[in-house]
Amino acid sequence: MNLFTEDMKEETASRGRIEVICGSMFSGKTEELIRRLKRAKFAHQRVEIFKPAIDTRYSEQDVVSHDNNTIHSTPIESSGSILLFTSEIDVVGIDEAQFFDDGLVHVCNELANQGIRVIVAGLDMDYKGIPFGPIPALCAIADEVTKVHAICVKCGNLAYLSHRTVKNDKRVLLGEQEEYEPLCRRCYQKAVKEGK
Numbered sequence: 001m002n003l004f005t006e007d008m009k010e011e012t013a014s015r016g017r018i019e020v021i022c023g024s025m026f027s028g029k030t031e032e033l034i035r036r037l038k039r040a041k042f043a044h045q046r047v048e049i050f051k052p053a054i055d056t057r058y059s060e061q062d063v064v065s066h067d068n069n070t071i072h073s074t075p076i077e078s079s080g081s082i083l084l085f086t087s088e089i090d091v092v093g094i095d096e097a098q099f100f101d102d103g104l105v106h107v108c109n110e111l112a113n114q115g116i117r118v119i120v121a122g123l124d125m126d127y128k129g130i131p132f133g134p135i136p137a138l139c140a141i142a143d144e145v146t147k148v149h150a151i152c153v154k155c156g157n158l159a160y161l162s163h164r165t166v167k168n169d170k171r172v173l174l175g176e177q178e179e180y181e182p183l184c185r186r187c188y189q190k191a192v193k194e195g196k
């Protein structure tokens with residue numbers, strides 16, 4: 001078992017691969033993505049980072065974690081744009097990948113086939129527990145999947161889902177602690193049953 005990504009020889013190797021970092025909200029996906037990308041920069045690799053243009057929560061341009069770690073990114077409308085920006089690039093990072101179209105799967109495969117290391121972070125499930133956007137397909141084709149966990153705010157166990165605490169049925173609803181709480185399976189079932 002690898003405890004740290006630096007245990008992987010592939011971290012600085014140039015051959016193409018797809019790494020997926022997934023989990024609920026507040027599980028540390030963005031922090032882990034930023035960590036890997038900053039290390040690639042230290043290794044003098046050419047890094048390009050993308051996020052969906054709709055994700056304007058903390059910043060229009062940057063990828064920002066809940067703990068305020070940041071890295072500069074290029075906001076894009078659709079996954080196809082990534083291929084326009086990735087000549088002469090060693091590593092591509094993609095945050096909030098659940099919001100991208102299904103074409104992201106082809107794009108990531110294409111980049112990896114060209115020898116690029118692709119690191120994708122995103123929610124594995126929406127607030128109802130349904131697999132979110134292109135993430136399940138990306139997990140299937142990935143060379144490596146890292147599932148990270150937040151702490152259940154009710155009981156302190158590992159969280160499994162992002163529970164929505166406001167009344168809104170739309171699948172896409174940008175938000176933070178005001179709108180979502182990470183819960184374990186048990187506390188999530190209880191919250192849904194009680195209509196909280």
Ligand SMILES: Nc1ncnc2c1ncn2[C@@H]1O[C@H](COP(=O)(O)OP(=O)(O)O)[C@@H](O)[C@H]1O
Nearest residue numbers: 024025026027028029030031065066067150151
């Ligand atoms: N319930 C929680 N469990 C774990 N971390 C939490 C929780 N609530 C807030 N955080 C904070 O969120 C940070 C992770 O933020 P981030 O990487 O942006 O997560 P993600 O991208 O998965 O939503 C943690 O380091 C921690 O400071």
Ligand SMILES: Cc1cn([C@H]2C[C@H](O)[C@@H](COP(=O)(O)O)O2)c(=O)[nH]c1=O
Nearest residue numbers: 024025026126127162171172173174175
């Ligand atoms: C569960 C769920 C989340 N969202 C939104 C809420 C946030 O803006 C992002 C997730 O951000 P994070 O970096 O993982 O904290 O997604 C949504 O639109 N729909 C959902 O079901």
Ligand SMILES: [Zn+2]
Nearest residue numbers: 152155184187
């Ligand atoms: Zn719990």
